[in-house]
Amino acid sequence: MHTQSRNLTVLAALLPLAAVAACGSQTVSVGSTPVTGVRWNVESVTVDGATAQAPESAYVEFPSADRARGYNGCNSFDAEAEIDGDTIRIGRSTVTMSMCMDKKQRDFEKTFSRAIGGSNEARTDGDHLTLTTDDGDTIALVKERPAPLTGTEWTVTSLLSDDVATSLPKEVAGRARMTLEKAGEAGKDGAATGSLGCNRFRAKAEFRDGHLTLGRPVTTRVLCQGPRMATERALLKLFAQKLSYEIQGRTLTLTAPDGTGAVAGAGRG
Known part of the structure; x- marks a missing residue:
């Protein structure tokens, strides 16, 4: 007993x-x-x-x-x-x-x-x-084995600014998602697809030397208001530049050279 x-x-x-x-x-x-x-x-x-x-x-x-x-x-x-x-x-x-x-x-x-x-x-x-x-x-x-960078749907949970993480507003929670694909055969480019919290997007993705470079995204044209649009604008700043990334367990952290970035979690299958 x-x-x-x-x-x-x-x-x-x-x-x-x-x-x-x-x-x-x-x-x-x-x-x-x-x-x-x-x-x-x-x-x-x-x-x-x-x-x-x-x-x-x-x-x-x-x-x-x-x-x-x-x-x-x-x-x-x-x-x-x-x-x-x-x-x-x-x-x-x-x-x-x-x-x-x-x-x-x-x-x-x-x-x-x-x-x-x-x-x-x-x-x-x-x-x-x-x-x-x-x-x-x-x-x-x-x-727990780390989630793979590619092939995993990553859901953004917070935004980074100078190592300070701010959780996404409840209006956006679960809406901002990204899946990365490595380059395939026959010269197919790597890609990033998903949602920015308001609009869906697709962009080229390049993986090199422990960094991820996202190209300029092609997005849908839905006009959202308030926190959804503010989150989308913050995430759009991470494109067209080289990002460092770190995976701990099922958490992915993307960081831009200026200290901004995003934290995302992997869904369970």
């Missing part, structure tokens, strides 16, 4: 990331496997000998050696953490308070919440990470 009290404080919303961001970005490993800066998808959770399979969306990540955050299939959490050798301690946590309608999600959330807090023995095996509590409960995780 469970006797250890889990140190979880439930709040209505997550603390702002700026307030909980850790200093430094040094990679921390368990054994020879880096555990920070990696998105770990939850495979299953075992509590009191009973194993529950995780929803596909559940994950845990350690952005630094003193933070843990993730999603339990129903709510997001952000917690204090400490990685010391093969021990990972999860401390006080803030948790969103969404009410999931699916009973399986609610049941898994309860199981996950019992297992995630306190001191855990960490064991790695290739792309797998297992956290085991003092009570013998376990969380089985597997490293």
Whole structure:
């Protein structure tokens, strides 16, 4: 039976990331496997000998050696953490308070919440990470493979300006999307297609030396108002120039030389 009290404080919303961001970005490993800066998808959770399979969306990540955050299939959490050798301690946590309608999600959330807090023995095996509590409960995780740059539909979630990310207005959320295609045979050019939040577009795309260059886009001519048009104008500035790109898990960051850019997430198949 469970006797250890889990140190979880439930709040209505997550603390702002700026307030909980850790200093430094040094990679921390368990054994020879880096555990920070990696998105770990939850495979299953075992509590009191009973194993529950995780929803596909559940994950845990350690952005630094003193933070843990993730999603339990129903709510997001952000917690204090400490990685010391093969021990990972999860401390006080803030948790969103969404009410999931699916009973399986609610049941898994309860199981996950019992297992995630306190001191855990960490064991790695290739792309797998297992956290085991003092009570013998376990969380089985597997490293998420980065989404491929091409062939993935990327949905823009925020705009960048000098390393500051601003979420898209709700009127535009989910509307701005882009799919990249590499050059094919017979001289076919690479391409970028999708929606700018208002109009659809197509443009040439060139991949070279870790950079992406988007040509001038051909767009439809719908006239949108307010946030949709403002977002479209901001995204249009990323065309006709060389962009640096970075993929972390299922997140793509595009950055122009002047520090502007966009952050996008990959949809799950």
